[in-house]
Amino acid sequence: MRVVGEVRALNGDEAVAYAVRQCNVDVISAYPITPQTIIVERLSEYVANGEIHTEYVNVESEHSALSTCIGAAAAGARAFTATSSQGLALMWELLYVASGLRLPIVMAVVNRALSAPINIHCDHSDSIGTRDSGWIQFYVENSQEAYDTVIQAFKIAEHPDVQLPVMINLDGFYLSHTLENVRVLPDDVVSGFVGFRKPVKVWVPYLGREVPAVLDGYTPISLGIIALSDYYYEFKMMVIKAMEKAREVIKEVNKEFSELSGRAYGDGFLTHYGVDDAEAVLIVMGSAAGTVRYVARELRRKGLRVGVIRLRTFRPFPYEELTKLLKDVKAVGVMDRATSPGAYGAPLFNEVRTALYDCECRPVIVNYVYGIGGRDLSPHTVKELYSDLLEIAKGKKPSSIVRYVGVRS
């Protein structure tokens, strides 16, 4: 059954908070940080007004925010937190604890550059840095997608085959503080879609029975044990396997959600425009995709064969989908909103290049690092990138494989 829902004017942060309000969340624990603050303010209001049954724990740091969510999720609660930049960095060690304990926590990260110098504006260095922590990572393009993805995230995280934490990344200020029309579903529809958290059961040999894998106050299970060289590796493999299984679940949930709302995000992993007959394709994540698509449309109207792929998931990384899409493309430009000093190109570039290494087509792949610390990306700049790529597609040797765009020399 398809539900249209009403239109509300919400910024990205408000869209996230509105979705969380509807998702039967038991515990929220968060610490304010620009530009995530609106999320925690709205959620505090929902709780203060008794709109939701949620317990809101006003902790004294992001470290405690995620620690509290871990405790809550371990006790069987559906838990949510939100942060940004330095806050995510402070949570670092606990990101691994959350995935290692297989706790389906959902977190919104409002992307912001990392200090020093201190900066409050958008880039993806914060979340990209956490790519190996065992969290599923979504990068959304607009407030509507932020809203939709939060709802999907609980379902993906809590799926019995997955049981991994999910991070929803939205660009600081570009999305967090920009008012957009967002079509929201009725409360009961969202509640019905996500249900309540049902903890998975595990077989406990010393009890001789299956028990819910949560601290219920009665069942003597131990969570957070020490595993050394003889067992640790197997625990890590379970996280790796769960992340692989998440691929199917992300696809399924995207489909189920589109049947409900009429909104799908490609296959769940990526959306694309003009790629089929393109000679030059830009790959991008987050809100900049809108600008890139706008320019691509303009150029295609002039008859230039350009396309754009917007990655929605970075973890799991959709390498198979990318390879299929890019099999006939001659030049690919990977747009990174993060840096990796000392590396040969930035992280997204490395992922894409690795994915395409075994592809027979072997397109030329270049890296455009852009938007660092909130540096604006104008349509004019995107046009330049496309003309650079089109020349490469025609056989010109790239002036350099890794280019830092829009920075003073």
Added chain:
Amino acid sequence: MSTPVNLKELARESPKLLPGHRHCAGCTVPIVVKLVLAGVKEPTVVVTATGCLQVATTIFPYTSWYIPWIHNAFENAAATASGIEAAFKALKKRGVINDDNVNIIVFGGDGGTYDIGFQSLSGAIERGHNFLYILYDNEAYMNTGIQRSGGTPFGAWTTTSPTGNVIPGKPQHKKPIADIVVAHRAPYVATATPAHWLDLMMKVRKALSIRGPKFIHVLTPCPRGWRFDPSLSIEVCRLAVDTCYFPLWEFEKGVWRLTDRSLAIAKNPNLKKPIEEFLKIQERFRHALTKDTYIVKELQEYVDSVWSDLLRRVGTTS
């Protein structure tokens, strides 16, 4: 009201911390855990900070805990407890569970409490979560091999406060952690040792009958780190109390009370032993007793001032 301790009843109970754990011989920590958990009724969840207790009891595929148990990280045991408490409240609100009260008992070492975990503890107490925090204080980072902590006493040898020719042992005194918790206006704060076991158990029972954040500072001498014979652990606890190095007291709703042996010493000051009695049984103070004797003098002065301050708080003067 807390229920009285009934030994016959407790003897019939199966222990919550099972044998076979990897604590060192003479370690006082598992004794404290057993005493704390004896007679604790369901529903209960135990939280442990990273440290000796965590690694010695849960080496996969084994666990010594016959009670719901979690370890999250080193510095966040109190925040973890906050989350568990919030979860139970929310689950109760939506009718998943019926329990009005869940005992949440945290065990944190001195590193996880005085130092790296202090912020998380302070935040959790300020928010008023309903949990009992047991600080097991072995006065150094013993799990990593005897490094100084905020709980290490003045002059003590550790591997990061070595007895050098210029700096002999730790130059700073112990952080008054329990006083700091009292300053948070926590409803119940106490000190205890495993040697004064009935005192410890009664304090635990009382604490669990009070809602809000409770804190019990338990001295847990470490034979490896303090350098004494493993057979002397309980004797070391007794001497810590007899010398007033570690007085036994409780603070409940604004009222200070001395308990057990410390109450006896307050009534009869002749029972108070000189600090040397406590120091000479441990090799970590050997340098203080042989060449750097000013350490003994300074420790004695420190102990005396803390003790007379405590006597003032309870309304007695020595």
